[in-house]
Amino acid sequence: xxxxxxxxxxxxxxxxxxxxxxxxxxxxxxxxxxxxxxxxxxxxxxxxxxxxxxxxxxxxxxxxxxxxxxxxxxxxxxxxxxxxxxxxxxxxxxxxxxxxxxxxxxxxxxxxxxxxxxxxxxxxxxxxxxxxxxxxxxxxxxxxxxxxxxxxxxxxxxxxxxxxxxxxxxxxxxxxxxxxxxxxxxxxxxxxxxxxxxxxxxxxxxxxxxxxxxxxxxxxxxxxxxxxxxxxxxxxxxxxxxxxxxxxxxxxxxxxxxxxxxxxxxxxxxxxxxxxxxxxxxxxxxxxxxxxxxxxxxxxxxxxxxxxxxxxxxxxxxxxxxxxxxxxxxxxxxxxxxxxxxxxxxxxxxxxxxxxxxxxxxxxxxxxxxxxxxxxxxxxxxxxxxxxxxxxxxxxxxxxxxxxxxxxxxxxxxxxxxxxxxx
Amino acid sequence: xxxxxxxxxxxxxxxxxxxxxxxxxxxxxxxxxxxxxxxxxxxxxxxxxxxxxxxxxxxxxxxxxxxxxxxxxxxxxxxxxxxxxxxxxxxxxxxxxxxxxxxxxxxxxxxxxxxxxxxxxxxxxxxxxxxxxxxxxxxxxxxxxxxxxxxxxxxxxxxxxxxxxxxxxxxxxxxxxxxxxxxxxxxxxxxxxxxxxxxxxxxxxxxxxxxxxxxxxxxxxxxx
Numbered sequence: 001x002x003x004x005x006x007x008x009x010x011x012x013x014x015x016x017x018x019x020x021x022x023x024x025x026x027x028x029x030x031x032x033x034x035x036x037x038x039x040x041x042x043x044x045x046x047x048x049x050x051x052x053x054x055x056x057x058x059x060x061x062x063x064x065x066x067x068x069x070x071x072x073x074x075x076x077x078x079x080x081x082x083x084x085x086x087x088x089x090x091x092x093x094x095x096x097x098x099x100x101x102x103x104x105x106x107x108x109x110x111x112x113x114x115x116x117x118x119x120x121x122x123x124x125x126x127x128x129x130x131x132x133x134x135x136x137x138x139x140x141x142x143x144x145x146x147x148x149x150x151x152x153x154x155x156x157x158x159x160x161x162x163x164x165x166x167x168x169x170x171x172x173x174x175x176x177x178x179x180x181x182x183x184x185x186x187x188x189x190x191x192x193x194x195x196x197x198x199x200x201x202x203x204x205x206x207x208x209x210x211x212x213x214x215x216x217x218x219x220x221x222x223x224x225x226x227x228x229x230x231x232x233x234x235x236x237x238x239x240x241x242x243x244x245x246x247x248x249x250x251x252x253x254x255x256x257x258x259x260x261x262x263x264x265x266x267x268x269x270x271x272x273x274x275x276x277x278x279x280x281x282x283x284x285x286x287x288x289x290x291x292x293x294x295x296x297x298x299x300x301x302x303x304x305x306x307x308x309x310x311x312x313x314x315x316x317x318x319x320x321x322x323x324x325x326x327x328x329x330x331x332x333x334x335x336x337x338x339x340x341x342x343x344x345x346x347x348x349x350x351x352x353x354x355x356x357x358x359x360x361x362x363x364x365x366x367x368x369x370x371x372x373x374x375x376x377x378x379x380x381x382x383x384x385x386x387x388x389x390x391x392x393x394x395x396x397x398x399x400x401x402x403x404x405x406x407x408x409x410x411x412x413x414x415x416x417x418x419x420x421x422x423x
Numbered sequence: 424x425x426x427x428x429x430x431x432x433x434x435x436x437x438x439x440x441x442x443x444x445x446x447x448x449x450x451x452x453x454x455x456x457x458x459x460x461x462x463x464x465x466x467x468x469x470x471x472x473x474x475x476x477x478x479x480x481x482x483x484x485x486x487x488x489x490x491x492x493x494x495x496x497x498x499x500x501x502x503x504x505x506x507x508x509x510x511x512x513x514x515x516x517x518x519x520x521x522x523x524x525x526x527x528x529x530x531x532x533x534x535x536x537x538x539x540x541x542x543x544x545x546x547x548x549x550x551x552x553x554x555x556x557x558x559x560x561x562x563x564x565x566x567x568x569x570x571x572x573x574x575x576x577x578x579x580x581x582x583x584x585x586x587x588x589x590x591x592x593x594x595x596x597x598x599x600x601x602x603x604x605x606x607x608x609x610x611x612x613x614x615x616x617x618x619x620x621x622x623x624x625x626x627x628x629x630x631x632x633x634x635x636x637x638x639x640x641x642x643x644x645x646x647x
Contacts, residue, residue: 277554
């Protein structure tokens with residue numbers, strides 16, 4: 001059920017009155033507000049009693065109407081002074097005597113003129129017209145107007161969304177120097193914020209921490225998560241790892257935390273889909289590993305669109321199967337596998353003895369011996385316009401130590417290098 | 424003593440009823456699932472690498488260890504599984520991996536800068552995190568004396584951590600390190616380098632399955 005309050009020129013008072021009854025309030029026009037009164041019976045009594053309470057509390061003599069849909073309530077409030085309660089199913093009868101000009105902005109000037117020419121003056125007259133004829137002559141707009149006139153047009157309230165801010169700040173009585181007491185504060189703040197997120201059925205994919213320091217610039221940290229999470233313990237552990245990795249440069253005077261709200265992750269698991277790492281656990285694990293080996297050494301290898309040898313970049317690892325990824329096609333069992341190269345990064349300088357233009361002896365730390373067979377040279381070069389251009393002759397060589405190496409001669413530097421070995 | 428223990432067990436079983444019997448029974452291990460390597464001869468030899476177990480692939484340089492590793496990764500990623508490569512010396516070549524059919528977005532690559540201890544810690548954390556179909560600890564270029572510093576207790580802990588999971592844990596090295604902690608050991612040997620005229624065509628190798636005192640061999644080839 002919906003209640004409408006109508007009083008010209010008193011919108012703030014109408015809104016204040018409506019919010020005393022329900023949080024779902026639509027600001028329909030400068031003189032009209034509508035509120036959802038479903039579920040108010042235990043507090044205010046029957047529908048009639050709610051209507052009376054609204055009448056008493058608005059304080060500006062507004063007309064009050066209650067109906068099964070917002071538009072019927074609006075039209076009744078605008079057309080009938082005092083209190084009107086329309087039982088469900090009787091909307092058409094109550095609205096019938098109301099003048100058609102109450103439809104206001106719902107009807108375009110052309111349609112209003114047409115109805116006027118037809119001699120239609122009241123809601124009841126419009127409601128009585130044959131629906132097929134109205135649809136044929138006035139289209140969708142006519143059908144909608146007829147439904148309004150019959151009190152049948154149902155819709156949801158247009159409730160303005162309030163800004164969702166999930167931030168907390170805490171000024172400290174005395175500066176904190178250790179991370180452990182700071183962790184207690186962070187845990188409390190994160191619990192509160194995650195509770196607020198849970199109340200809104202939201203999660204977050206970004207945590208921003210700001211620490212105001214004594215005699216130093218503020219320390220900020222931003223954690224971006226690959227998937228939305230709402231786990232205060234996981235957030236706390238991530239912040240602890242971040243702070244132990246990059247501690248603040250002085251005693252902390254103020255702590256401010258902000259979470260970026262997003263819709264939670266919804267994922268349908270399948271019975272026959274292999275398990276994947278849990279995002280919360282994986283984030284913590286990756287943060288811990290990054291703390292050991294460095295964040296730049298953890299991730300996915302993404303090959304660059306370049307002919308430069310060994311060109312790749314490390315991207316963030318996300319254990320999420322792409323819906324666009326090709327369907328699982330198992331590679332056929334084979335007798336001939338692809339011969340892999342193991343790279344030496346950076347390539348190692350080698351002493352190479354050359355006879356008749358071919359390497360015959362190699363001496364370096366990882367490889368030393370006589371060249372039993374070799375294939376090459378394959379000349380590659382590129383990006384000559386850049387300072388790190390490459391220009392080399394590559395060879396595949398089999399050494400007397402049993403190793404199968406890829407070596408190259410840098411033509412600009414006139415030096416030999418071992419790029420890696422086949423394994 | 425043994426007779427009295429058996430009698431006691433029988434008495435307790437009969438007193439408590441059949442529903443308590445499993446508590447006194449032998450803990451039978453479930454049938455192990457396996458992950459095929461994608462190389463026919465090795466799969467026929469081993470039946471695939473065991474999930475929930477530790478497999479050691481060892482051998483000298485240019486014996487096909489990395490080739491087997493990439494073939495395994497290709498098999499696992501084509502099954503939509505996520506895999507991790509803990510690369511002690513940073514030798515993993517994304518280009519080779521892609522050519523071998525590995526789906527790189529499903530591979531977590533961790534470079535440890537030559538530090539075997541870091542590699543062990545990272546492996547431990549990943550095994551505990553769970554959810555990976557295949558975890559490869561690549562110690563292939565780590566000097567044997569450094570790899571041997573990883574204690575048997577560490578290997579046992581790793582094996583125990585993956586035991587009841589669907590993760591296949593694979594260690595690649597120059598020599599055996601986990602010894603009795605590994606479920607399967609594959610020793611690779613290069614038998615021939617294949618040349619086609621003046622071009623390197625590939626290599627031929629042999630894999631020995633060494634576990635339970637039975638050594639069986641299979642030959643395979645790797646080419647380009």
